[in-house]
């Protein structure tokens with residue numbers, strides 16, 4: 001893998017992905033071996049949108065590598081509030097850190113930021129665009145549970161604005177994966193993502209009803225449908241309700257199904273699912289640390305992924 | 306040049322853009338950033354009968370030779386266009402337009418949530434040319450139709 005930054009999943013080849021996942025598995029097996037590897041390293045956390053999980057997970061990852069973080073804080077408390085451009089912010093922050101993790105509400109923010117700095121930039125979410133580090137931990141979780149080849153995966157919920165969905169779908173084109181996209185019609189995949197999937201020769205099908213595909217799935221990846229995507233409350237409740245799952249829903253599913261979710265969830269997965277063997281989302285969340293350690297290891301050691 | 310083109314006066318020096326898709330002449334001018342305020346002599350023939358295209362537009366710009374890269378962008382709305390560089394009433398060069406690989410700084414991204422729109426970032430828009438149209442390099446938004454509607458007036 002010869003890349004300075006991680007901006008989208010489309011930049012990742014199968015070999016790139018496998019290199020990171022293999023490294024993550026090694027780290028997972030013996031995390032202590034990495035404890036002092038990056039004692040001098042500083043990771044800048046630039047979160048222009050609130051995030052708890054992704055930020056904490058990167059923070060833990062760099063600390064377990066022996067490094068430290070420098071945190072921009074919230075937008076309200078920073079110079080962004082005074083009207084500073086993103087290009088200026090990242091050019092200042094690169095002087096404080098060896099790599100930069102960026103979350104920003106605008107699509108293309110990380111791509112632009114990477115043009116202005118020499119340190120590696122990791123896109124931790126750009127609007128409704130991409131979230132490739134989440135994808136690496138998703139793929140790690142899939143590989144550990146059901147394997148990445150001859151895979152039948154259902155991706156359900158807000159496919160239009162869901163950046164974790166876009167990156168995951170892009171990355172899965174590297175594998176022998178049948179991708180089923182399950183959503184209300186108003187939240188189907190955007191044209192730009194379809195374009196990439198089509199170019200990559202993806203095997204994809206679209207459904208409005210989970211029941212059509214549930215029995216054949218190895219993975220069901222659930223995402224949240226947000227209230228603000230709908231003009232009124234009634235329509236939201238009615239439509240979102242069709243894409244929530246509980247223990248009854250899963251009776252039609254394989255016993256080996258892995259139910260995943262990028263978290264946080266609200267009501268799209270009933271807590272009654274948590275105790276079932278198919279529930280994989282907490283394991284998935286925990287995988288964020290070793291996978292991000294592996295990612296940082298690549299970017300910090302070579303200056304390349 | 307055929308007799309049909311005599312609808313538009315001959316020029317001494319400059320550029321004639323011929324075989325423009327009918328109705329696109331004004332969009333060609335806006336792609337070139339010509340709005341008359343430059344003081345250049347500009348004549349436009351619209352919906353002139355053409356053997357090849359049925360109807361075509363012709364744009365003549367006096368005292369300015371347009372570069373190949375400038376006119377390549379025209380190919381996106383007028384793929385059949387030909388560029389004639391005129392010197393002393395003669396056609397000194399005649400070229401077809403080629404589809405460029407990318408279009409920088411000319412179009413604005415229709416995605417209002419794109420980092421290149423509505424922000425104070427010091428970055429020019431950049432679109433790559435794809436089969437379906439053009440695609441924002443930053444946010445991935447694809448513009449398929451009516452490209453000229455997205456020309457940034459600056």
Ligand SMILES: [Zn+2]
Nearest residue numbers: 414419441444
């Ligand atoms: Zn854009």
